[in-house]
Amino acid sequence: MTPKEEERLIRRIWIVITYAVLITFALVYLMPFIRSLVASFMTWAQASAYPPEWVPNPFTLENYQKLFRLDLFPRWIRNTALYAGLIVAGNVLFTSMAGYAFARLKFPGKDVIFSALLSLLMIPMFVTLVPNYIIMYKLGLIDNIFGLALLGIVNVSSIFLMRQYFTSLSNEIFEAARLDGCGPIKAFFYIALPLAKPALGAVAVYQFLGSWNAFIGPLIFLRSPENFTLPVGLSFAFQRSMWTEYTPIIAGSLVASAPTILLFLVLNRYLIRGIVITGGKG
Amino acid sequence: MFSSFSSFYEKARNKEIVAGLTLISIAVVLNLVFGYFAMFFAFYLSFFKWDYIGEMQFVGLQNFEIVIRDLIRGLHGAPYLLVPFYTGLKNILLYTLIVVPIQTFLAIVLASFANQKIRGQQFFKVSYFLPATTSSVIVALIFIWLFMKNGYINYVLVHVIPGFEPVDWINNKDYLLFAIATVAIWGTSGHFMVSFLAAMQAIPREIYEAAMLDGAGPIRRFFFITIPMLRPMITYVVVMGLIGALQMFDLAWIMAGANGGPGGAGYTVALDIYNEAFTRIRPGVAAAKSWFLFAIIFTTTYLFQKKYGRAMR
Numbered sequence A: 001m002t003p004k005e006e007e008r009l010i011r012r013i014w015i016v017i018t019y020a021v022l023i024t025f026a027l028v029y030l031m032p033f034i035r036s037l038v039a040s041f042m043t044w045a046q047a048s049a050y051p052p053e054w055v056p057n058p059f060t061l062e063n064y065q066k067l068f069r070l071d072l073f074p075r076w077i078r079n080t081a082l083y084a085g086l087i088v089a090g091n092v093l094f095t096s097m098a099g100y101a102f103a104r105l106k107f108p109g110k111d112v113i114f115s116a117l118l119s120l121l122m123i124p125m126f127v128t129l130v131p132n133y134i135i136m137y138k139l140g141l142i143d144n145i146f147g148l149a150l151l152g153i154v155n156v157s158s159i160f161l162m163r164q165y166f167t168s169l170s171n172e173i174f175e176a177a178r179l180d181g182c183g184p185i186k187a188f189f190y191i192a193l194p195l196a197k198p199a200l201g202a203v204a205v206y207q208f209l210g211s212w213n214a215f216i217g218p219l220i221f222l223r224s225p226e227n228f229t230l231p232v233g234l235s236f237a238f239q240r241s242m243w244t245e246y247t248p249i250i251a252g253s254l255v256a257s258a259p260t261i262l263l264f265l266v267l268n269r270y271l272i273r274g275i276v277i278t279g280g281k282g
Numbered sequence B: 001m002f003s004s005f006s007s008f009y010e011k012a013r014n015k016e017i018v019a020g021l022t023l024i025s026i027a028v029v030l031n032l033v034f035g036y037f038a039m040f041f042a043f044y045l046s047f048f049k050w051d052y053i054g055e056m057q058f059v060g061l062q063n064f065e066i067v068i069r070d071l072i073r074g075l076h077g078a079p080y081l082l083v084p085f086y087t088g089l090k091n092i093l094l095y096t097l098i099v100v101p102i103q104t105f106l107a108i109v110l111a112s113f114a115n116q117k118i119r120g121q122q123f124f125k126v127s128y129f130l131p132a133t134t135s136s137v138i139v140a141l142i143f144i145w146l147f148m149k150n151g152y153i154n155y156v157l158v159h160v161i162p163g164f165e166p167v168d169w170i171n172n173k174d175y176l177l178f179a180i181a182t183v184a185i186w187g188t189s190g191h192f193m194v195s196f197l198a199a200m201q202a203i204p205r206e207i208y209e210a211a212m213l214d215g216a217g218p219i220r221r222f223f224f225i226t227i228p229m230l231r232p233m234i235t236y237v238v239v240m241g242l243i244g245a246l247q248m249f250d251l252a253w254i255m256a257g258a259n260g261g262p263g264g265a266g267y268t269v270a271l272d273i274y275n276e277a278f279t280r281i282r283p284g285v286a287a288a289k290s291w292f293l294f295a296i297i298f299t300t301t302y303l304f305q306k307k308y309g310r311a312m313r
Helices: A003-039 A062-069 A072-104 A110-122 A125-138 A145-152 A156-168 A172-179 A184-195 A197-213 A216-221 A230-239 A247-279 B002-011 B015-045 B062-075 B084-114 B121-133 B136-146 B152-160 B176-201 B205-213 B218-229 B231-246 B250-255 B269-278 B283-308
Strands: none
Touching: A003 A247, A003 B084, A003 B121, A003 B136, A003 B176, A062 A072, A062 A247, A072 A110, A072 A145, A072 A156, A072 A184, A072 A197, A072 A230, A072 A247, A072 B015, A110 A156, A110 B015, A125 A145, A125 A216, A125 B015, A125 B269, A125 B283, A145 A197, A145 A216, A145 B015, A156 A197, A156 B015, A172 A184, A184 A197, A184 B015, A197 A247, A197 B136, A216 A230, A216 B269, A230 A247, A230 B136, A230 B250, A247 B121, A247 B136, B002 B015, B015 B283, B062 B084, B062 B283, B084 B121, B084 B176, B084 B218, B084 B231, B084 B269, B084 B283, B121 B176, B136 B176, B136 B250, B176 B231, B176 B250, B205 B218, B218 B231, B231 B283, B250 B269, B269 B283
8 A cells, every 4th residue: 555545535434534524423322312203202101112113103282182181281382382482582682782882882890880780690590599489579570571671681691691792893883873963872783783683683592592491480480370371281291290291291292392492503603603602702 | 872872883983992891791681690699699599598588697717617527427427318418518529420421432532433424423422412302300300201210211221231130220329329320421422522533533644644654544543643632622522511510400319309318429519509599598608518518529620620621611
């Protein structure tokens, strides 16, 4: 073998190893989803068979029907959508306002206030959990989705992300607006906000995932089963063993994770950009 | 109210100051109440005995004493039911020690394999990230079924590892914590893999090209270029991993139950804080325990950052 052939052979082996590793792990990461998707169309008897079976026989929609026969399940979907909608809307509006002010306006105490907000990121949520429960209790907002949403409507990391984005915009367009007599609030609504779509997209997707999947907040601040969100509702259904078989839980889990999975498949570029903006600073 | 504000704003001499303070007001007020006030209230609360309804009763350091007594009794080998905080702390430290190194290592390895000129990079990125988009509750519910004695995971292990005997992961106190750790690693390593991939793609190509001219193979390039250049990202991922792992709640709540499962093997500090506040109705003790958790998170992340560089900005 000539050295050139040898080099080509090593390269080829290396590519094979790369694909072997990547595909093996792709299977590891995807398998629970594939396996649950198949099992959600099986009877429990078949889904719990050993060795595992892969083709639903008989093919049954019974698991999904059981879920939707329960009045609570559609309610849980609605509650989760309402909660996620409030959180996304609140973060998109309020954190872009704050991010713009911190990035582009001059006012007394700006840096102090901003670093005071950032240092809240260091406080574990368990420190503020009990006091916030008491505040909500005194306000009469326990078991209320709007009250729960109030806690997450301005996320400090969203403010940080928005500020980073507005800082990165070039100065000239804002200067030009100012010379034309455009005030700072007008400049926010007519210039900054339309330019901020990529960052707003990242904030929206990120907050949607967070609120749709949130567990501990809804678990503590919501009391009655009619007000539960999907993660709390499903854990409640599981712990109460509302079904003797496990397959409706699997079907419910898939229904509950479908929106986030679909959203991620469509918008993964935005989401990954959000991670790069927040985490990539390093 | 709005019109009076807009006339005030129009008349204001320095619009920028008025606009700035207005735009940040909602964010500041909410964070002041639910962040700062709550934090100081937690501090205040930790010196009181209370049941949410009656009078608050000042008890000095008694709540902290309860926690320290719990730790001391635990070190002397008291049964887990008597020492919930010690049990939770022991479990969560072991859990962190398993989860954080493995998920960081896995994320770096997968990112460096994916960071080559290969087809389907997007497919791999999406597959690895998918678990991170799914609620940990749902992930835990699915994994309970996969971890059953007759479940899929035992089936695969029996066929991959020679001589492996099926294990009842969820109901055996020796395996429960490892099952929870596996789910956590599966759920978060893909997220960090994407972070590493982004950081790797920001490394200038010229450095690699120069190294290749000097005859450095892929493994040497990985250890002498990629790893050093990734150091800030590694610190960030480890710190984030530590903060997440030390506060683990959702997975334990589902997979072990609020009481920590068989032998308290899945009990965590976060579960204990929840139980103090809402089951045993001792918000003061819960607040004291949450300060202990804060101290643990702060010291571990501080020590790590001090040793390996600044992570946050």
